[in-house]
Amino acid sequence: MIAPDDAPFLTVEHLCKSYPDRNRSGWRTVMRPILTDISFTARRGEILGLLGESGSGKSTLARCILGLEAPDSGMMLCEGKNASSWRRENVGRCSVVFQDYVTSVNPGFRVKDIIAEGLRFHDVGRKRVQRSVEELMERVQLPARLADSLPHELSGGQLQRVCIARALASEPAFIVFDEAVSALDVSIQAQILELLSSIKNDMTYLFITHDIQMATLICDRFLLLRNGALDETVACADMKSKASPYLRELIDSTLVFSSEYSGKQTSWEPPA
Ligand SMILES: Nc1ncnc2c1ncn2[C@@H]1O[C@H](COP(=O)(O)OP(=O)(O)OP(=O)(O)O)[C@@H](O)[C@H]1O
Numbered sequence: 065m066i067a068p069d070d071a072p073f074l075t076v077e078h079l080c081k082s083y084p085d086r087n088r089s090g091w092r093t094v095m096r097p098i099l100t101d102i103s104f105t106a107r108r109g110e111i112l113g114l115l116g117e118s119g120s121g122k123s124t125l126a127r128c129i130l131g132l133e134a135p136d137s138g139m140m141l142c143e144g145k146n147a148s149s150w151r152r153e154n155v156g157r158c159s160v161v162f163q164d165y166v167t168s169v170n171p172g173f174r175v176k177d178i179i180a181e182g183l184r185f186h187d188v189g190r191k192r193v194q195r196s197v198e199e200l201m202e203r204v205q206l207p208a209r210l211a212d213s214l215p216h217e218l219s220g221g222q223l224q225r226v227c228i229a230r231a232l233a234s235e236p237a238f239i240v241f242d243e244a245v246s247a248l249d250v251s252i253q254a255q256i257l258e259l260l261s262s263i264k265n266d267m268t269y270l271f272i273t274h275d276i277q278m279a280t281l282i283c284d285r286f287l288l289l290r291n292g293a294l295d296e297t298v299a300c301a302d303m304k305s306k307a308s309p310y311l312r313e314l315i316d317s318t319l320v321f322s323s324e325y326s327g328k329q330t331s332w333e334p335p336a
C-alpha cells in the first residue's frame with residue numbers, strides 16, 4: 065500500500081462520464097459519452113494544466129474531481145484515499161475559481177462578506193473573521209479600502225482577486241481554476257498569473273484553459289484533452305523538443321498579433 069505522503073495528491077483512473085443526448089428522440093434515453101477512460105495523476109504542489117478545445121470536457125472533468133458531478137465509472141483518489149471520503153474528511157480543502165467572476169459572487173454582498181463566505185468552514189469569531197479578511201485581501205493585493213465595496217464597483221481584475229481570496233480562505237490543499245483568467249484583459253491576465261504563482265506555496269492547482277500560451281506560462285505539466293479523451297500529457301520543459309503533430313497544430317493556431325502601423329509581428333514560441 066502507498067503511504068499517504070508518497071501518494072500523488074490526485075489520482076484519476078479510467079474515469080468515464082456521459083450525459084443524456086437531448087438531440088435523439090425516442091422512448092429510451094440515449095447517453096452521449098463526454099469523457100472516456102481518463103487516467104492521470106497530479107503531484108502534490110504541482111500546477112497541472114488541463115488544455116483542450118471548447119466542448120472537449122474540461123469543466124465536466126473538473127466537476128467530477130470536485131465531487132459536483134458523479135462519474136459513470138472510474139476511480140478517484142486524493143492523497144491515496146477514496147476521493148469522496150477525503151472530501152468529507154477535508155471539508156473546504158478543495159476550492160474552485162470560475163471564469164465568470166460576475167455571476168460567481170452575490171451582487172448584494174460587499175467584498176468583505178464575499179471573502180468571509182470562504183471562512184465558513186472554520187469556526188472563527190467575528191474579530192478573527194475581520195482580521196482574516198484583511199490578511200486575505202493583502203495576500204491577493206487588494207487595497208483595504210475596497211472591503212466595503214459592492215461587486216459592480218470593482219474592475220474585472222479586482223473582482224477576480226476577490227474570488228481568489230474567497231477560494232484561499234478555507235486554506236485549501238487543491239484549487240481548480242476553470243478558465244479563471246480567460247475573461248480578463250491580457251495585461252491583467254499576466255498580473256493574476258503572477259499572483260497565482262506567488263501565493264501557491266505547497267498547494268496543488270488544476271489550471272483549466274484553452275490557451276496554450278497561458279498553460280506554458282504557469283503550468284509544470286499539462287494534459288491535452290481531445291473530444292473527451294486524454295490525448296497526451298506534456299511537461300512544459302519538453303514542449304519544444306517533443307511537441308506532437310496535434311500539439312504543433314495548436315501552437316501554430318495561436319493568434320499572431322500584427323500591426324499595420326508598426327509593421328511588427330509577434331508570434332508565440334514554446335519556452336526554450
Ligand atoms: N449538464 C450537462 N448536461 C448535458 N450535457 C452537458 C452538461 N454539461 C456539459 N455538457 C456537454 O458536455 C460537453 C463538454 O462540456 P464542458 O463544459 O465540459 O466543455 P469545456 O471543455 O469545459 O468547454 P469550454 O472550453 O467551452 O468551457 C459539451 O458538449 C457540453 O454540451
Ligand SMILES: [Mg+2]
Pocket residue numbers: 122123124242243
Ligand atoms: Mg469549461
